[in-house]
Amino acid sequence: MSKARLMQGNEACAEGAIAAGVNFFAGYPITPSTEIAESMAKLLPKKDGTFLQMEDEIASFGAVLGASLAGAKAMDATSGPGFSLKQELIGYGACAEIPCVLVDVQRVGPSTGQPTAPSQGDIMQVRWGTHGDHPVIALSPWSVRETFDLTVRAVNYSERFRTPVILLMDEMVGHLRERVELPESVEVYPRRRPHESRAEGYEPYRPASDGVPDTADFGQGYHIHVTGLIHDGTGFPAGSPTVTRDDIRRLHKKIERVGEEIIHVEESFLEDARFAVVAMGGTARTAYEAVREARKEGIPVGLLRLITVWPFADAALLRLAERVDSILVAELSYGQLVREVDRAVHGKARVELCGKYDMTSLTPAEILANIRKLAGRDA
Amino acid sequence: MKKELRFSGSGGQGVITAAVLLGEAAALEGREVCQSQSYGPEARGGAAKAEVILSDETIYHPHVEHPDFVLAMTQKAADKYYKDLSPEGLLLLDEELVPNPPNFSNTRRIPITKLAIEQVGKPLFANIVALGAIVRLTGLVSLDTVKDCVAKRVPPHTVEANEKALRIGYEAAK
């Protein structure tokens, strides 16, 4: 019998989390992410895991950070308004280097906005919402199956780099049901472990050769101290300028040093393209269809889809800009992704926006019309 | 083959469930499926719209553009959602709840909710009556597959009533 079944994006996120070893979920209900919490509430008790509904968005992410420090693989899911509230503790997780995954199923904002309608307006808040300097990893799926895969990847990256990783979904994908077949098993990155004893001078925040510390879990006898204050290798607060500079720089370098390895993009119809559409998440599906139609009309256009949104695909965008004349950025906002694309291309290609923020997704016809304009083929 | 279907009505009528069930059946039969919905904040009342796209190939844009089929369970839904039907498409209306059918050539009227009340006992079953009719009118999935999907999704003590609703809808669409 085929294992194919109809599954919602949010459900696939929960399935991916379980497959990747997530055994702790704390959340607070918010549309359009709630089905993730509901699925975890159903699945976790059966799988030796803990599901917890907390009193608010801040508390749920606090519980996730605590659970991770105690050895759990932990996840939380929310939407834009909840994400705003969690910013404080996202910064904490980055500073104290606590592995965990936070899912943001975007909806229309600002404020309560349009709770059930699709948007991609959180691109900048997931990158820059916290105070201070720290890098962010954010992945954005375009299908139900890819939601499963990227949830697994997000969990693995969070463990490898010891940092909160954002799964940046949108309502289009979160609420979409598709026919999927899920893999029997997935590759799981294990929790990092100390390689020294206390007597041997173990320091919980001293970086390993890849720049990431092998911090012990609570309860392993290491008596570690974890704080959101800037700290040195011992984990204790240090007031010195050198320690501060080194700590902040290391947070960045541990991710920068792997370069494009974690920056995933997908190219379609780009071999001979003179024009390109750049899109992510659900909007990339619409863009794909528009590009395919444009090709039928003889317009040499291709699609660059961002799978890793942060760190931004600077190099891929620059390479693209060197090949094409103009780039159309299709996104469900007043224009956020377009600013980043414009920055990355260093003036080597013209960058235009095809944005929408009216509760509906873009249509292939709308993007196609913009492609025609880009190619100088206005009717 | 690519078919676009839209089920519309008001919140609580179960149009989303009906769309999910159709999508599940098509997925089991090996088709590519995209099912999506839009709804207001109300759990009951308000507008509800669900869409299903079935295809033999990968589906990219997941939302319906020119439906081949529209189900409307309220007058408001009928007036709003029939307009972009493809010319060869089919409009299915709840005969009682849509007293003024829109001016569309290929329209089928079935007293869906009335059948649910009179023959299954509750208006709650209207969506499954509609689903039965849709299975017959569109011929996209087999009745047996849909029956299996319904049995898996509904509470055990309602399986019999739901199967009856499905059959009644199917018969009414003769």
Place this chain on the structure above:
Amino acid sequence: MMERSYEKYFREGRLPHIWCPGCGNGLAMKAIVMAIEEKGLPQDETVIVSGIGCSSRASGYMDFDTLHTAHGRAIPFATGIKLANPRLHVIVITGDGDCTAIGGNHFIHGCRRNVDLTVIMFNNEIYGMTGGQGSPTTPLDRLTTTAPYGTSVRPFDACHIAMAAGATYVGRSTAYHVRHLAKLIGEGIDNKGFSFIEAYVQCPTAYGRKNRLGSGADMMKHMRDSAVMLSAWEKLPADKRQGKFPIGCFLKREVEDFNTSYEELVDRAGGVR
């Protein structure tokens, strides 16, 4: 010699502490390790979680796995720790601002949820670390840097909140009554559920000085003279209660803790532990 036995619970290399001369936080911290020793909690399986503020610096001085969280968030972090690894004994150190202002919602839901945590709130009636701003427990008509004409909003009674919100052990003592405080903390550790102990501590620097309450020692004398054991307090006529406050165990109730309830939920779900 007894005193020496506590040394192993402190990180000598992290001392001296940052608290001002005359501060009561050190006494409350000592009461916690007295209770830990008395109850024989294994050092490797005990976690100290704190929020932000003067009180919450205590975690850094204590030789356990320790977590200095964000302002007001100690209880959510502690909840995650206890549920992810129920073997761990989790003790929360918080302050009056941390617990009842910014962390107020977490506090009341912590009481309701009844996870097996022991929460000790150091109540110095002021925001000490930021230099003496009014907190939700600052009494009426006191001077603070944000109430230069006197406080005009009634203070919270954190023990009343804990009792009303469903905590399963609630008590209060002071930095003057260290052994009594340690006894209450020990009872809180024994209680399998959410225990809340309020520890009155003096802040001569940011609160005492501004309100002419004297030195740290003077403030402790005031605690000695105005704290009344609950049994005596209950017999005290209303007019004699003026200027005094009760200490002791205010509430102890048998309610299944979260982890036990969750294990039952797992059974109902057909899961395995």
